[in-house]
Amino acid sequence: MKTTDILIIGAGASGLAAAIEAARTAPDKSVTVFEHLPKAGKKILATGNGRCNLGNLNAASHRYTNSKFAQPVIEKYGVDSLIGFFESMGLYTRADSEGRLYPMSNSAASVLDALRFECEKLGVKIICEEKAAQIKKADGGFSVNGNLQAKKVIIATGGKAAPSQGSDGSGYPLLKSLGHTLTPLAPSLVQIKTDTATIKSLKGVRAKAKLSLSTGGSSEGEILFTDYGVSGIAAMDLSRFVKQDKKAEISLDLLPDFTQDDAKEIIIRISRHNPAMPAESMLGGIIHKAIGTAAIKASLGFMPKTAGEIKPKQAAVIASTLKDFRLTVTGTKSYNDAQVTRGGADVNEFDNSTMMSRKVKNLFACGEVLDVDGACGGFNLAWAFASGRLAGKSAAED
Ligand SMILES: Cc1cc2nc3c(=O)[nH]c(=O)nc-3n(C[C@H](O)[C@H](O)[C@H](O)COP(=O)(O)OP(=O)(O)OC[C@H]3O[C@@H](n4cnc5c(N)ncnc54)[C@H](O)[C@@H]3O)c2cc1C
Known part of the structure; x- marks a missing residue:
C-alpha cells in the first residue's frame, strides 16, 4: 500500500491552499492531493465570470452562515494575509470600489496557475482522476480507497453546487462514514x-x-x-x-x-x-x-x-x-446553476482553531463541504482559502 503523511481530497480552492500551507509548514512531510477530475482547480477558472473574485476587503465583517465558527478563521487569515499569500506566489491583486478582490491580470487562469505551480514547486503530488470513494480509520491514520495509507486527511471536496466543476457531493458520504453529521443541503447563490x-x-x-x-x-x-x-x-x-x-x-x-x-x-x-x-x-x-x-x-x-x-x-x-x-x-x-451549497458538515463537530474534527483525530475539513456559506462578492473563496490554509497548517504541525 502507498503511503503519504497528509492526503488532501479535492484540488479546488481550499484543497490547493491547504496543500501549499501544509508543504510550506512541514517541507519534510509528503503531501498528496486526490482530484477526481482530469485537471486540478476547474471551478476556479469559472469564478467571477472568468476573472476570479478571490476575496473581499470586507470579509472580516461579513455575515457568513455559522459566522461564529467562520469569523475567527477569516480573521486569522484576513485580507492582508490573503493578499500576501498570493503575492508570495507572484500573483498581485486589486480591489474594485465595493472591495471585491481580483487578480491584476483579471484572469482566473492566473490564480489557478499560481496555486498549481506553487504546489509543483513545493513537491505536492497532485493525482488527478483519482476519486476518494472510501475512507476508513486504519493503523492510527486512514486508508483511502484501500490503496493509500495517510497519517492525516483533509476533506476539501466542496459541496454539490456546479457538479460539472467536480463538486458532486461525494465528500459528504466520506464524512458521514466517519461519524459526521450533515445539516440540510440546498442550492444557494442561485x-x-x-x-x-x-x-x-x-x-x-x-x-x-x-x-x-x-x-x-x-x-x-x-x-x-x-x-x-x-x-x-x-x-x-x-x-x-x-x-x-x-x-x-x-x-x-x-x-x-x-x-x-x-x-x-x-x-x-x-x-x-x-x-x-x-x-x-x-x-x-x-x-x-x-x-x-x-x-x-x-x-x-x-x-x-x-x-x-x-x-x-x-x-x-x-x-x-x-x-x-x-x-x-x-x-x-438547481445545483447545476448554483454557485454554492447551503448546509454541509456540521461545524459544531470541528474545531475552528485547527479545522480538525472533534470526532476523529487527524481528520480535517475545509471550504464549502462545511456548513459555511457567504454572499456574492468573493466571500466564498475567501472562506475556502482561509479555512484551507488553516487546515493545511494544522495538519502539517505535529
Ligand atoms: C460559476 C461559479 C462562479 C463562482 N464565482 C465565485 C467568485 O467569483 N468568488 C467567490 O468567492 N466564490 C465564487 N464561487 C464559489 C466558489 O467557487 C466556491 O465556494 C469555492 O470554490 C469552494 O471551494 P472548495 O475548495 O471548498 O470546493 P471546490 O472549489 O468545489 O473544489 C472541490 C474539489 O474537490 C474535487 N472533488 C470532489 N469530490 C471528490 C472526491 N470524492 N475525490 C476527489 N476529488 C473530489 C472536485 O472535483 C473539486 O476540484 C463561484 C462558484 C461557481 C460555481
Whole structure:
C-alpha cells in the first residue's frame, strides 16, 4: 500500500491552499492531493465570470452562515494575509470600489496557475482522476480507497453546487462514514423562481432594487427579470434565505433612491407636466419603461392611455407598487446553476482553531463541504482559502 503523511481530497480552492500551507509548514512531510477530475482547480477558472473574485476587503465583517465558527478563521487569515499569500506566489491583486478582490491580470487562469505551480514547486503530488470513494480509520491514520495509507486527511471536496466543476457531493458520504453529521443541503447563490404573471413582459430587463423575503433575509443591488423569476447578484444573494419547503414572497423596492411619498409626488408631477404623454412612457424618467408599465398595470388593473388620466390616488397606489412589488417564490434553480451549497458538515463537530474534527483525530475539513456559506462578492473563496490554509497548517504541525 502507498503511503503519504497528509492526503488532501479535492484540488479546488481550499484543497490547493491547504496543500501549499501544509508543504510550506512541514517541507519534510509528503503531501498528496486526490482530484477526481482530469485537471486540478476547474471551478476556479469559472469564478467571477472568468476573472476570479478571490476575496473581499470586507470579509472580516461579513455575515457568513455559522459566522461564529467562520469569523475567527477569516480573521486569522484576513485580507492582508490573503493578499500576501498570493503575492508570495507572484500573483498581485486589486480591489474594485465595493472591495471585491481580483487578480491584476483579471484572469482566473492566473490564480489557478499560481496555486498549481506553487504546489509543483513545493513537491505536492497532485493525482488527478483519482476519486476518494472510501475512507476508513486504519493503523492510527486512514486508508483511502484501500490503496493509500495517510497519517492525516483533509476533506476539501466542496459541496454539490456546479457538479460539472467536480463538486458532486461525494465528500459528504466520506464524512458521514466517519461519524459526521450533515445539516440540510440546498442550492444557494442561485436564481429564484417566482410566479411570473406580473413580470412576463419584463424578461431581460435589469433594475437596481432592494429585496426582502417575507420569511426573513434581504439584499440590495442589481436584479434581472427572467422568464422563470429573478436573477442578478441581488437575487442570488437573497437565495441564501429561501427555504425550499416554506412559502414566501419577495418584496422588490424598485425605487430604492426615493421614499414612497417622493415617488407619489414625482408621478403626480409627471402626469400634470405632460398629460398627453402615453401613460406607458410616463415613468421612463425614473425607471425602465417596461417596469413602469408593469407597475401601472399591476396597480390599476388596466393601462390608462395618457399620463393625465392618472389621479393622485392612483399615483399613490403606483408608488406603493414600485416600492413593494410582490413576487411569490416557487423555488430556486438547481445545483447545476448554483454557485454554492447551503448546509454541509456540521461545524459544531470541528474545531475552528485547527479545522480538525472533534470526532476523529487527524481528520480535517475545509471550504464549502462545511456548513459555511457567504454572499456574492468573493466571500466564498475567501472562506475556502482561509479555512484551507488553516487546515493545511494544522495538519502539517505535529
Ligand atoms: C460559476 C461559479 C462562479 C463562482 N464565482 C465565485 C467568485 O467569483 N468568488 C467567490 O468567492 N466564490 C465564487 N464561487 C464559489 C466558489 O467557487 C466556491 O465556494 C469555492 O470554490 C469552494 O471551494 P472548495 O475548495 O471548498 O470546493 P471546490 O472549489 O468545489 O473544489 C472541490 C474539489 O474537490 C474535487 N472533488 C470532489 N469530490 C471528490 C472526491 N470524492 N475525490 C476527489 N476529488 C473530489 C472536485 O472535483 C473539486 O476540484 C463561484 C462558484 C461557481 C460555481
